[in-house]
Amino acid sequence: MLMQAETQTDAPTDVPVLALDGITKTFPGVKALDGVSLRLYPGQVTALIGENGAGKSTVVKTLTGIYQPDGGEILVDGAPKRFPTAQDAADAGITAIHQETVLFDELSVAENIFLGHEPRGRFGLIDWAAMEAKATEILRGIGAEIDPAHKLRDLGIANKHLVAIARALSIDARVVIMDEPTAALSHKEIQELYELVETLKSQGKAILFISHKFDEIFRIADRFTVFRDGQFIADGKIADVTESDLVKMMVGRDVSQIFPTRNNIPGDEVLRVEGMNHPTEFADVGFRLQRGEILGFYGLVGAGRSEFMQALFGITKPSAGRVTIDGVEEAIRSPADAVDAGIVYVPEDRGKQGAITALPIFQNVTLPSLGRTSHKGFLRLAEEFRLAREYTQRLDLRAASLDTAVGNLSGGNQQKVVIAKWLATQPKVIILDEPTKGIDIGSKAAVHEFMAELAAEGLAVIMVSSEIPEVLGMSDRVIVMREGRMVAELAGDELTPETLVRHAAGI
Amino acid sequence: MTDTTRFIPDRLQSPLQKRLKSWESLLLLVAIAIFVANSFASPYFLNAWNLSDATFNFTEKAMIAFAMALLIISGEIDLSVASIIALASTAMGAAVQMGAGTPVLILVGLGTGLLCGAFNGVLVTRLGLPSIVVTIGTMSLFRGISYIVLGDQAFRGYPADFAFFGQGYVFWVITFELVLFAVIAVIYGMILHMTNFGRAVYAIGNNPTGALFSGIRVARVKFILFLLTGLMSGVAAICLTSRLGSTRPSIATGWELEVVTMVVLGGVNILGGSGTIPGVVIAAFVMGLVTFGLGLLNVPGIVMSIVIGALLIGVIALPRLWKMWRAQ
Numbered sequence: 001m002l003m004q005a006e007t008q009t010d011a012p013t014d015v016p017v018l019a020l021d022g023i024t025k026t027f028p029g030v031k032a033l034d035g036v037s038l039r040l041y042p043g044q045v046t047a048l049i050g051e052n053g054a055g056k057s058t059v060v061k062t063l064t065g066i067y068q069p070d071g072g073e074i075l076v077d078g079a080p081k082r083f084p085t086a087q088d089a090a091d092a093g094i095t096a097i098h099q100e101t102v103l104f105d106e107l108s109v110a111e112n113i114f115l116g117h118e119p120r121g122r123f124g125l126i127d128w129a130a131m132e133a134k135a136t137e138i139l140r141g142i143g144a145e146i147d148p149a150h151k152l153r154d155l156g157i158a159n160k161h162l163v164a165i166a167r168a169l170s171i172d173a174r175v176v177i178m179d180e181p182t183a184a185l186s187h188k189e190i191q192e193l194y195e196l197v198e199t200l201k202s203q204g205k206a207i208l209f210i211s212h213k214f215d216e217i218f219r220i221a222d223r224f225t226v227f228r229d230g231q232f233i234a235d236g237k238i239a240d241v242t243e244s245d246l247v248k249m250m251v252g253r254d255v256s257q258i259f260p261t262r263n264n265i266p267g268d269e270v271l272r273v274e275g276m277n278h279p280t281e282f283a284d285v286g287f288r289l290q291r292g293e294i295l296g297f298y299g300l301v302g303a304g305r306s307e308f309m310q311a312l313f314g315i316t317k318p319s320a321g322r323v324t325i326d327g328v329e330e331a332i333r334s335p336a337d338a339v340d341a342g343i344v345y346v347p348e349d350r351g352k353q354g355a356i357t358a359l360p361i362f363q364n365v366t367l368p369s370l371g372r373t374s375h376k377g378f379l380r381l382a383e384e385f386r387l388a389r390e391y392t393q394r395l396d397l398r399a400a401s402l403d404t405a406v407g408n409l410s411g412g413n414q415q416k417v418v419i420a421k422w423l424a425t426q427p428k429v430i431i432l433d434e435p436t437k438g439i440d441i442g443s444k445a446a447v448h449e450f451m452a453e454l455a456a457e458g459l460a461v462i463m464v465s466s467e468i469p470e471v472l473g474m475s476d477r478v479i480v481m482r483e484g485r486m487v488a489e490l491a492g493d494e495l496t497p498e499t500l501v502r503h504a505a506g507i
Numbered sequence: 508m509t510d511t512t513r514f515i516p517d518r519l520q521s522p523l524q525k526r527l528k529s530w531e532s533l534l535l536l537v538a539i540a541i542f543v544a545n546s547f548a549s550p551y552f553l554n555a556w557n558l559s560d561a562t563f564n565f566t567e568k569a570m571i572a573f574a575m576a577l578l579i580i581s582g583e584i585d586l587s588v589a590s591i592i593a594l595a596s597t598a599m600g601a602a603v604q605m606g607a608g609t610p611v612l613i614l615v616g617l618g619t620g621l622l623c624g625a626f627n628g629v630l631v632t633r634l635g636l637p638s639i640v641v642t643i644g645t646m647s648l649f650r651g652i653s654y655i656v657l658g659d660q661a662f663r664g665y666p667a668d669f670a671f672f673g674q675g676y677v678f679w680v681i682t683f684e685l686v687l688f689a690v691i692a693v694i695y696g697m698i699l700h701m702t703n704f705g706r707a708v709y710a711i712g713n714n715p716t717g718a719l720f721s722g723i724r725v726a727r728v729k730f731i732l733f734l735l736t737g738l739m740s741g742v743a744a745i746c747l748t749s750r751l752g753s754t755r756p757s758i759a760t761g762w763e764l765e766v767v768t769m770v771v772l773g774g775v776n777i778l779g780g781s782g783t784i785p786g787v788v789i790a791a792f793v794m795g796l797v798t799f800g801l802g803l804l805n806v807p808g809i810v811m812s813i814v815i816g817a818l819l820i821g822v823i824a825l826p827r828l829w830k831m832w833r834a835q
Contacts, residue, residue, distance in 0.1 A: 315720070339722035347720055356710050356717040358780060362517070367710055368722040370703040377702050385517045392515065403518040421721065 015078050017042050017206040018063070018094065018175050023072035025058055032058040035072065036232040038225050040175055040206040045197060047221035047238070048210045051250055051468065051501075054227040056210050060179055063208075064096045065089035087116075093174035097164045097181055103152055110135035110148035113167045138166045142196050158189040165196060176200060177208045182216060194220055212300050214243050214507050228252055243507060244498070251468055251497035259473030260452040266476065267291035270460045271343070271429050273312065276321030281307035282484035285321075289429065294451065294461040296475030298468070299504050304484035305464045306348060309431050313345040314338040325428060339368050342428035346418050346435060348464075350411065354418040357407030361399055362388035364406050364417050369424045391420035396446060412443025419450070430454065431462040436470060448474060468497050482506055530774035530826075534789045537822060541793060545800035552803060559680035561799035563750065565769070566684040567743040568762060569791035572769040573695035574739040576787045578732045579770055580699070580712045582779030583638040585627060585733065588740045589762035590649035595619035595744035597653040600662025600754035609669045616745040617738060623649055624737015628730040638733075646763065653756040662754040673750025684746050688791075691739070696784035704728065712779035765815075769794055772819050793818070 016039040025033040033055045040046050050056050061067040063074070065083035073080045076092050083089040103112050111118075113135050121127035135148035144162040152160065161181060168176050178197075182190045197220050200207060211217055217224065218238060225235040226249040233249050271289040276282065282304040289295055297305045311318040314332040323330050323341075330341040338344070347353035355364050365388040366373050373383040388402050395416040399409055406417050415435065422430060432451070436444040451474060455461050465471045471478055472495055480488040480503040488503040526532070545552045552558075571588050578585055598619045599612045607615065623645070630641045675683040699705040707728050710718040719725045748754055767777075773790030775782025797818060801811050 313720075334722075334724060335719055336722045336724050345720065352714070353716050353720040356714045356721070358713040359710065363706065363710075364721075367706070367718075370706060374703050377704065379701055379703065379706060389515070389517075397515065399515050401516045401519045403520070425722075 014041050016040055016075070017077065019075040019078075020059070020062070021073045021075060023059070023062060023069045023074070025055075025062060025067055025069050032230050033062070033069070034230045036227060036230070037235075038208075038232075039235070040208055041223070042174070042204045042206050043201050044222040045201060045207040045209050045220050046223040046225060046235075047217040048208055048225050048227065049217065049246055049250060050227035051466065054250075055230040056227060057179070058230075059227075060096055060177055060208075060210070063089065063094055063175075063177060090116075090171060093172065094177070095168040095171060095173040095175070096177035096179060097161065097168060103160060103164060103167075105151070105153040107152060108148065109139075109146055109150050109152060109155070109163055112152050112163055113138065113148070113170050115167075117171060134170070135166070138169050142166060142169070142199065143192065158192075161189075161193070162196075169200075173205065175206045175208065177210070179210045180212070181209075182211065182213065190216075212505055214246065214505060217246075218243070226250060247498055247501050251501055259470075260449050262294075262452045262455065262476075266293040267458060270326055272322075272324040274322045274324075276308065276311065276323075277319045278304075278307065278311060278316065278484075279319050281316070282311075282481075285481075285486055287479060287486070287489070289460045289462065291458045291460055292455050293476050294455050294463060294474055296471040296478040297462065297464040297481060298466070298471045298478055298500050299481035301466065303481040303504065305481050306433055307484075308481070309345060309433055309462070309464060310347075312338070313343060313431065315345075339425055339427075343431065344368075344422035344425060344427040344429070345431045346415075346422060346433060348434040348437060350414050350418060351407075355406045355414055355421075357414070358405055360403045361392065361397070361406055361409075361417055362402040365391060365421045365424055368421060387424055388420070391424045392417065394423070395420050395450060410439075410443070412439040412446070415439055415443065415447065419447070423454075427459070429460045429462065431464070433464045434466065435463065436465075436467070468500055471500065472497065480504055529783075531783060531786045531789060533826070534772070534774065534786060534793065534822070538789055538793045538796065541796045541800065545796060545803075548800060549803040552800065555680045557799075557803075559682060559685075561795055562682060562685045562688075564798045565791040565795035566682075566688040567746050567750075568766050568769060568794075569688055569787070570691050570743050570746070571736065571739045571762075571766045572773070572787050572791065573691055573784060574732070574736040575766050576770045576773065576775050576782055576784060577695065577699055577705075577708055578638075578736050579767075579775050579777060580779055580782050581708045581729060581732055582712045582715060583631060583729060583732065584642065584767070585624075585638065585736045586642040586763045586767075587623065587627060587645040587649055588736060588743075588766055589759045590646045590653075591620055591623040591737055591740035592744040592747060592759040592762065593653040593756055594623060594649040595741045596748045596754040596758050597656050597662070597756065599665075599744070599748055601656065603662060603664055603666070609666050612665070612669060613745060616748070617741040620737040620739070620741020620744065621734060622737070623740070624734040625730075627737065628733030631733065632726040632730045650756065653758075657754070657756045663752065665749070665752055669749050670752065671749070673746045673748070684750075687742075687746070691742075692784060692788050696788075699784050704731075708732070709780065712776075712781070765794075768815065768819050772822060 018040045020036060020038040022035045022037060023033050024035055036055065036059065038059065048056050048059065058067060062069050065086040065088050074083065075081065081092060083092065110131050114131050118126045119130040119134060132148050139146050139148065142162060142165060144159065144166065146155065146159055146162065152163065155163065181193060197207060209221055221238045223235065224238055224241065224246065226233040226246065228250060268291055269288050270291050274286045276285040285308050299305050307316065310316050312323065314334045314337050323332055325341050332338045332341060351357055362384050366384045369387060373380055373387055385402060397416045397420065398413055406414055409417065436447050451461055463474060477489065477491045478495060479486050480490065480500060482504055490499060575585060575588065595616045599616050602612055602615045627642055627645055630636050631638045672683060677683050677686050699708060707718065707723050710721065710723055711725050711728060715725055747759060769790050770787055771777050772793065773782065773787035775786065794815060797814060798811055801814060
C-alpha cells in the first residue's frame with residue numbers, strides 16, 4: 001500500500017517552509033479538521049486532494065489566519081507561529097488565490113496589487129508613480145498584458161486571477177495557495193497558468209495547489225497530500241502514485257455509516273424532465289422519476305446540481321425545458337407554482353433559504369399550507385398547531401414548544417422543521433439538497449431513516465449529495481453531473497465510489 | 508414509535524403573558540404619563556372639544572402609518588406618501604375646476620393614490636430597485652408634478668358637502684376622521700394579525716429568500732403593500748384637502764418622516780420583520796398628545812419637532828440601555 005509514503009529517503013532535504021502539525025478545528029456539530037498534517041517545501045507544488053467536505057477549505061482558512069485552530073501547530077521554517085489575523089499570515093509570506101478571489105472591483109489594478117503595502121514617498125503619502133511602475137514590472141514578469149491604471153471591474157476573470165497572482169508576488173510571498181485556480185479559466189488560460197506556476201517554482205516559492213482535476217495535478221504537482229473527512233490520509237510524491245491510487249485514498253474503502261435497508265419496487269412515473277437548459281448554469285438535463293424511488297445527484301461543487309434543482313423549483317428561470325408531473329405538463333415560474341404542482345425543495349442553506357429562523361416552529365411548518373389551515377384567508381391557529389404537531393412528531397422533532405423560534409434549534413432539528421414544512425403540503429416529489437450537511441450523526445441517521453420511509457410510502461425523492469457514502473447508501477439510481485451536464489446515470493453494480501469520482505472529475 | 512416521541516407543548520407562555528411584557532405595554536404607559544402630565548400642565552387640556560381638535564394632529568398621518576407599518580414590516584419603505592397626498596389633492600382640485608362633484612372627487616383621490624402606489628410597486632418588484640431609492644425619487648416626482656400644475660396658485664372651491672370628511676362630526680365631539688381612523692386601524696389590525704396575507708408579510712420581512720423558498724409570492728405581496736400605502740395616502744389626501752378646503756403644492760410637506768416616526772415609535776422594526784398595529788395606534792396617540800400638549804403651552808413648532816425626535820430616540824434607546832445595564 002502507498003499509505004504514509006512519506007519517509008526520510010524521499011523527503012526533500014530542505015526544511016518545509018510551512019508545516020501543519022496535528023491541526024484540529026471543530027465547528028458546532030462537526031469536526032472539520034481532525035489532527036491533520038501538511039508540509040510545503042520551497043520550489044515544489046503540493047497538491048491537496050480530497051472530496052467536498054474533506055477539510056481543504058478549512059485548511060486554507062487556517063493557513064491564512066481566517067480560522068484559528070483548536071489544537072496543533074503551524075510551523076514556519078520549523079518554528080511555531082500563530083496567525084491571529086489575516087495580516088499576520090500575509091506578514092509571514094503566505095498568500096492565497098481563492099476560487100472567488102477577493103479583490104476590489106472599484107480600485108485600479110495597481111491599487112489592488114499593492115493594497116495594504118503601497119510604496120510610500122515623502123510624508124508617508126502613497127507614491128503613485130512608483131506603484132504603477134512596480135505594478136507594470138510585476139505584471140510583465142508574469143507575462144500579463146494588463147494596464148495597471150485600469151479598474152479591476154473592466155477585467156475578465158482570467159486577468160483578475162493574474163492580478164491576484166501579481167498581488168501575491170508583490171508581497172514577496174513565500175507560500176502561494178491556489179484554491180481551484182483553473183475552475184473559471186479557458187484551456188489557453190490554463191496553459192498560461194501552468195507556465196506561471198513553473199515560474200513561481202523556479203523562484204523557490206512553495207505552492208499549495210487545490211484541485212479536483214487529476215490531469216492538472218499530474219501535470220504540475222510534485223507532491224500530494226490526501227484528506228478525507230477532516231483527517232490526514234496520506235502524502236508523498238506524485239511520481240510514486242497513479243490516478244486510481246489517489247481516488248482510492250480520497251474515497252476510502254469502508255462505508256462506515258449504516259444506512260436503512262430498502263427494497264422498494266418503484267411505481268408509476270411521477271416526474272419527467274426534458275431538455276432543461278440554462279444560459280450559464282446547466283444544459284440538456286432530462287430524466288424520469290418514479291414513485292417510491294430515491295434518485296441521487298452526485299457531482300463536484302459547481303457542477304450545476306443545485307442550480308438545476310432551483311430551476312425545477314421555480315427559483316431561477318430556465319431558458320428551455322419541459323416538466324411533466326403525473327402526465328400533465330406544468331409551467332413552473334415560481335416556487336409557489338412548484339408547490340402547487342407537487343414539487344418541493346429542501347435547500348442546502350437552511351438558515352437563509354430553508355427556514356425563517358426568527359419565526360416560531362409552527363408558523364414555519366404551516367407557511368406553505370396556510371391555504372388549508374385557514375378559513376377564507378383568516379388564520380386558524382388551532383388548525384396550525386394541529387398540522388405542525390402532526391408533522392413535527394413524525395420527524396421526532398426536539399423542541400421546548402411549537403412556539404419556539406426555529407433559530408433556537410440545533411441544525412438537525414431545523415432541518416426537521418424544513419422537511420416537516422414540505423411534507424405538510426403533501427407533495428409528490430421532494431428534492432433534498434445536501435440534506436445532512438453540517439448536522440450531527442444522530443440527526444443524520446434520522447433523516448436517512450425518514451427518507452427511506454417516505455420513499456416506501458410512495459413519495460419520489462431526489463437527493464443532491466456530495467457525500468459518496470450517502471449517495472451510495474440511499475440512492476436507487478444516481479445521475480452524475482459535471483460542468484452543468486449529466487455525464488452518467490448509474491444503477492446497481494455500476495454504483496461504486498470509484499465510478500462516481502471518475503465521472504464527476506471527468507477521468 | 509409514538510411512545511418514544513416527546514410531547515411538545517404548543518406554547519410555554521400564554522399570548523396574554525407575552526403581551527404584558529411587550530413594547531406596546533411600555534408605550535401605553537408612556538401615553539398615560541403624557542396624558543397625566545398634560546392635564547397638570549394646562550387647564551385647557553381636559554376639555555372634550557379641545558381633545559377632539561387634538562385628534563386631527565394624528566388621524567390623517569396614522570391612516571397612512573397603518574399601511575406603512577405593513578410595508579416596513581415586509582422590509583420595504585415608501586417615502587413618497589406625502590407627495591402622493593400633494594398629487595392626489597392637486598388632481599382633486601383640478602377635477603373641481605372641471606366641475607366634478609364629491610363622489611367623483613373621492614374616486615379621483617383614491618385613484619391617484621392607487622396609481623402612485625402601483626408605480627412605486629412596479630419599480631420595486633418588477634425592476635428589483637431598492638424601495639428607499641425609488642420612493643425618494645417619486646417623492647420629488649409626484650410633488651414636482653403638483654408644483655408644475657399649481658405654481659404659486661391654489662385650488663379652491665370644493666363643494667360644500669366635501670367638507671364633511673375633514674370637518675364633519677359623527678356624534679357629539681367624535682369627528683368623522685376619528686371614526687375613519689378607528690375603522691382603518693381595525694381593518695389593518697385584522698389584515699396583519701389575523702390573515703394569511705399578514706403572516707406572509709412577517710415571513711417576507713424576516714427573510715425574503717426563505718419566504719420565496721417557502722412558496723410565498725413575495726413580489727405580489729409587496730406590490731399589494733405599495734398599492735395599499737398609495738391608497739391610504741389617497742384617503743389621507745381626501746381628509747386633509749377637505750379639512751383645509753384648498754390645495755397648495757406644499758400640502759403635507761414633511762409628513763413622510765412623521766409617518767415613519769409614528770410607525771417606528773409604535774415598535775415596528777425599521778429593518779422589517781416585527782411590529783404590531785396596536786403599537787402604531789398607541790404611537791399615534793402619543794404623538795398627538797405631545798403635539799397638542801406643547802401647543803397648549805405655546806411651544807413653537809420647531810421645539811415640538813425636537814421633542815418628538817427626542818421622544819423617538821428615547822423610547823427606542825431605553826429598552827436597549829436597560830438591557831445593557833442589566834447585562835453588567
